[in-house]
Amino acid sequence: xxxxxxxxxxxxxxxxxxxxxxxxxxxxxxxxxxxxxxxxxxxxxxxxxxxxxxxxxxxxxxxxxxxxxxxxxxxxxxxxxxxxxxxxxxxxxxxxxxxxxxxxxxxxxxxxxxxxxxxxxxxxxxxxxxxxxxxxxxxxxxxxxxxxxxxxxxxxxxxxxxxxxxxxxxxxxxxxxxxxxxxxxxxxxxxxxxxxxxxxxxxxxxxxxxxxxxxxxxxxxxxxxxxxxxxxxxxxxxxxxxxxxxxxxxxxxxxxxxxxxxxxxxxxxxxxxxxxxxxxxxxxxxxxxxxxxxxxxxxxxxxxxxxxxxxxxxxx
Ligand code: GDD
Numbered sequence: 001x002x003x004x005x006x007x008x009x010x011x012x013x014x015x016x017x018x019x020x021x022x023x024x025x026x027x028x029x030x031x032x033x034x035x036x037x038x039x040x041x042x043x044x045x046x047x048x049x050x051x052x053x054x055x056x057x058x059x060x061x062x063x064x065x066x067x068x069x070x071x072x073x074x075x076x077x078x079x080x081x082x083x084x085x086x087x088x089x090x091x092x093x094x095x096x097x098x099x100x101x102x103x104x105x106x107x108x109x110x111x112x113x114x115x116x117x118x119x120x121x122x123x124x125x126x127x128x129x130x131x132x133x134x135x136x137x138x139x140x141x142x143x144x145x146x147x148x149x150x151x152x153x154x155x156x157x158x159x160x161x162x163x164x165x166x167x168x169x170x171x172x173x174x175x176x177x178x179x180x181x182x183x184x185x186x187x188x189x190x191x192x193x194x195x196x197x198x199x200x201x202x203x204x205x206x207x208x209x210x211x212x213x214x215x216x217x218x219x220x221x222x223x224x225x226x227x228x229x230x231x232x233x234x235x236x237x238x239x240x241x242x243x244x245x246x247x248x249x250x251x252x253x254x255x256x257x258x259x260x261x262x263x264x265x266x267x268x269x270x271x272x273x274x275x276x277x278x279x280x281x282x283x284x285x286x287x288x289x290x291x292x293x294x295x296x297x298x299x300x301x302x303x304x305x306x307x308x309x310x311x312x313x314x315x316x
Contacts (some may be wrong), residue, residue, distance in 0.1 A: 001072065003029070008050070012076050017041060023093055027049075055077055056102070071112055074117050086277060116167065117171060133284040137241065144278045177218065177220065181312065194208065195258055215281065220305040245285070262310070
């Protein structure tokens, strides 16, 4: 079985590569860009095939798909940070939508018989009313950021290519996920890194935050990548599945959990630059459809994920 991971050098991509290699029955390849940092996959490099490819360029993608001929594609590469999408909306839209259409077109052109998982997002739900939680796949999509719109487009493009051409696309709407290697801009890592730096005396004991009221449903990335495998092994092509823990924490509760692992005294200060033009207030997912289809359930408790994340930043 040959698997191709786009975005293999990234956070989820590197964990997925580790998981697939640990299974022993999958040959793993991945695409990266010239400017990609390789530190997350350095320890795996002799077990992987890495191919340089700019996914926005259809010619490069055609070469990648023609030569690799994968059985499974995990399409994780994306501009995935919500605030960046307000600063560079066109770049986010281009990057996330054009890359995916290039992959789909290459699979059609070379008639590759493969299954494709696409990383859609709970951000697509956007504005959610309290009575709509926990959110099911049938909830209306009311995106609140250019990033969310790019993910709605990816999601519907997956649906359309399945209906129009029979491409075996499985859409996963993943809620927030974190764990070791999470990029430092994302809230869990950002706070954990600040705590680690304050402990070392590199930073004054003031931790900067944005909106602490928002609620998010966090799953450990190591559980999420198992879900991606199951999505292709057992999920129905054309269908859509939430991947979530079913528990939501206010960002402040997440912060208090991280702080409970540290002995230093830390002040909290709101940095207005961290507030968004519109923030998604609550994301709390219902993943019972995916559980019924695949048997998947998250295994790593939230506190363990947070402890591992802080440990990761202390080691950097
Ligand atoms: N990044 C960041 N930094 N967020 C902060 C901060 C801060 O200092 N303080 C509060 N927050 C709040 C944000 O306003 C948001 O409500 C929440 O923390 C989570 O922010 P992020 O970690 O940046 O993630 P996100 O929820 O916007 O998006 C993530 O989850 C999506 C799935 O729901 C990303 O991983 C997306 O790529 C993913 O699709």
